[in-house]
Amino acid sequence: MGDYFQTVVDRDVTEADAAPLAARVVAWLVAEGVIGPDRTEPVLGRGPGYPPGPRIREVVDSSGWSEPWQGGALHVDVTRTVFDAGQWADPSSARCPRCERETEFHDEAWQEIPGGWAPFSEAIEDWEAGAEALVRCAHCDASSPLVDWSGMGHCFAFGALGFTFWGWPDLTPAFLAEFDRRLDGHRTVLVSGKI
Ligand SMILES: [Zn+2]
Known part of the structure; x- marks a missing residue:
């Protein structure tokens, strides 16, 4: 183990x-x-x-x-x-801290939804580089810090x-x-x- x-x-x-x-x-x-x-x-x-x-x-x-x-x-x-969480870390969605709606990354067949993950991937790179790293919500259009999005914790x-x-x-x-x-x-x- x-x-x-x-x-x-x-x-x-x-x-x-x-x-x-x-x-x-x-x-x-x-x-x-x-x-x-x-x-x-x-x-x-x-x-x-x-x-x-x-x-x-x-x-x-x-x-x-x-x-x-x-x-x-x-x-x-x-x-x-x-x-x-290791090489299999593959979140299914993230929840907007403003409107609390989910941005899905995969469809029911676990196929990637185009444009779903990309803003998060870019924000992770920005955050690692020391920037504030905002992600815009496709539902409510508000931009929130990457670190405030929930649902990816596992x-x-x-x-x-x-x-x-x-x-x-x-x-x-x-x-x-x-x-x-x-x-x-x-x-x-x-x-x-x-x-
Ligand atoms: Zn939102």
């Missing part, structure tokens, strides 16, 4: 505040025994991450996992990142701070709620997937 990952993404933190906030959250996780203090655990394609700590079992639901299992590294990103999340747990069973709701509090009550999205 080493390729399964879950990322807690902070949607609200600024790029300037991301690193100090990450340091506070890591200090909390180390103090709780959820992770070890030193980056010694290898991460696929990245520098080493934090190893799981002695109390990992208290923050996950491992009921569906066969014993013995071993969690992998925690990797922390502190720069503007598009967090995706595939994509946009933020300057993300905590990726590699090979951990599902994080418990109680742990995720405490995580949100430690992120100063910011809006968060949980992205999970496999690579």
Whole structure:
């Protein structure tokens, strides 16, 4: 299960505040025994991450996992990142924050609807480059920031701070709620997937 990952993404933190906030959250996780203090655990394609700590079992639901299992590294990103659910991330639609209507990306046969995804694809590129990245709604004609569109959360999340747990069973709701509090009550999205 080493390729399964879950990322807690902070949607609200600024790029300037991301690193100090990450340091506070890591200090909390180390103090709780959820992770070890030193980056010694290898991460696929990245520098080493934090190893799981002695109390990992208290923050996950491992009921569906066969014993013995071993969690992998925690990797922390502190720069503007598009967090995706892996190569199969393919959202079906997105919801306009103004009129709350759906823009569909595929028809019933899962064929791409022309022009549906393109504005989002362009906005993602703009956002990664540091721009505001507005997407115009085909229903109400209002332009809204990419990050305010909803419904893509299981595939994509946009933020300057993300905590990726590699090979951990599902994080418990109680742990995720405490995580949100430690992120100063910011809006968060949980992205999970496999690579
Ligand atoms: Zn709209």
